[in-house]
Amino acid sequence: MGSSMDFIKSLDPDMSIKILMCLDDPSDLDRVSSVSRFWRHFEVGSSYLMKWEALQRDHRVYAYLARASISSAIGDCISEAYGASSTDHYPEESIDNTLEPRVIVAQRASYWSSKGQSNPDVSESLFYKLVNDFCVINEIKIQPFQDFFEMGYPIYSAKSVRFKMGHPKTSRDVKADLMCKSSHVSADDQFIWTYTSQEFPMAQENRLQKFKLPEPVLCIGGFLQIELLGRVLRHEMDGLFYICVSHVQVVGRSLSPAFGVEILEPSGKFVLKNDRLLRCPTQSSLSANEPNAVSADYFQRRVRDLQHIVNLSQGNLEVIEPLEWDGEEDEDADFEEEYAM
Known part of the structure; x- marks a missing residue:
C-alpha cells in the first residue's frame, strides 16, 4: 500500500471475476476502478460505464466552458x-x-x-x-x-x-x-x-x-x-x-480563442471546439509510476469477463461479443476534439 502498487496485477482473471461478482450495484464498478488502473480499463467494455465516461467527458467540457465564461474580460x-x-x-x-x-x-x-x-x-x-x-x-x-x-x-x-x-x-x-x-x-x-x-x-x-x-x-x-x-x-x-x-x-x-462553434446544417445542432481542453491532464488516484498499457490479449480477456459480470448484475443475459483492442492507444485518445451540443 505504501508504494501505491496496483494489487489487481497479481490476481488471476478468475479471482478478479469473483471479487466483482460480490458487488451489489453496477455503480460500484466505478468506485472499484478508482483503486486500480486495470479495473478502470475494464470500464471501456461496459455500455453502462461507457455512458459514465461520456458523462465525465461532458463534465470536463462544461467545467472548462464555465471557467472560461467567467474568467474572460x-x-x-x-x-x-x-x-x-x-x-x-x-x-x-x-x-x-x-x-x-x-x-x-x-x-x-x-x-x-x-x-x-x-x-x-x-x-x-x-x-x-x-x-x-x-x-x-x-x-x-x-x-x-x-x-x-x-x-x-x-x-x-x-x-x-x-x-x-x-x-x-x-x-x-x-x-x-x-x-x-x-x-x-x-x-x-x-x-x-x-x-x-x-x-x-x-x-x-x-x-x-x-x-x-x-x-x-x-x-x-x-x-x-x-x-x-x-x-x-x-x-x-x-x-x-x-x-x-x-x-x-x-x-x-x-469565448474566443478558447472556444469555437460550428453549426451543423440542417440538423441545427452545434459542435463545440476546443483544443486546449484535451491537453489538460485528468485527475487520477493512481501512482504516476504505474504502466500505461497492458498486453492486447490480457486486456481483451478482462474486458470480456467484466462485460459479462456487468450484464449479469443488470439482469441482462444476452451474449456479449469481445471488444477489439490494439493495446497501443493512450487512455485519453478516444476523446474527440469536437463535442456535439
Whole structure:
C-alpha cells in the first residue's frame, strides 16, 4: 500500500471475476476502478460505464466552458452593424451610426432612423454581428436619439425593446441580404433564433439605457437582433411616427480563442471546439509510476469477463461479443476534439 502498487496485477482473471461478482450495484464498478488502473480499463467494455465516461467527458467540457465564461474580460461584443428593417435616409441615417458613441460626427448628428409610419404599433429591428460566434451576453445598452434641431427637442424612442440571439440559416443569405443595409431585412427568412428575451420598457430619455438580461445568455452563432416595439412621437413635418437610435452597446464576454462553434446544417445542432481542453491532464488516484498499457490479449480477456459480470448484475443475459483492442492507444485518445451540443 505504501508504494501505491496496483494489487489487481497479481490476481488471476478468475479471482478478479469473483471479487466483482460480490458487488451489489453496477455503480460500484466505478468506485472499484478508482483503486486500480486495470479495473478502470475494464470500464471501456461496459455500455453502462461507457455512458459514465461520456458523462465525465461532458463534465470536463462544461467545467472548462464555465471557467472560461467567467474568467474572460467583459467588454463591448459588437463587431459590425449588419442591417436594419428600414432606414429613412441611407446612408446618412444608417445603422452604422449606432456604433459611434459621439452624438455629433463631422458637424452632423450621428443616429439611425427608421422610415416613417402612420401606425404607431409598427416595430423595427436592428441586426448586429458579434465579435465571435460564441459569446456570453450580460446586457444591452441603447440610447434613443434626441433631435436638438426640432422645437421641443423630441426624443424618438421606442415603447419597449426585445432581444433575440442566434445564427443565420445560411452564410449566403447573410452576405447577399444583410450587408445591403438599405434593403428590408426579414428576420424569419434569414435567421434561426436560439434565445428570445422578455420585453423591456424603454424610457423616453436621452441617455444610454441599460437592459440587463435576467441571466447571462450564451449566444451561439454570433448574431443579435434588437426589436424596437412601438413608436412614441410623430415628426412635426410629415405627421409620421419614427424610431431613432443614437448608440448601441452589447456587454458580455467573448469565448474566443478558447472556444469555437460550428453549426451543423440542417440538423441545427452545434459542435463545440476546443483544443486546449484535451491537453489538460485528468485527475487520477493512481501512482504516476504505474504502466500505461497492458498486453492486447490480457486486456481483451478482462474486458470480456467484466462485460459479462456487468450484464449479469443488470439482469441482462444476452451474449456479449469481445471488444477489439490494439493495446497501443493512450487512455485519453478516444476523446474527440469536437463535442456535439
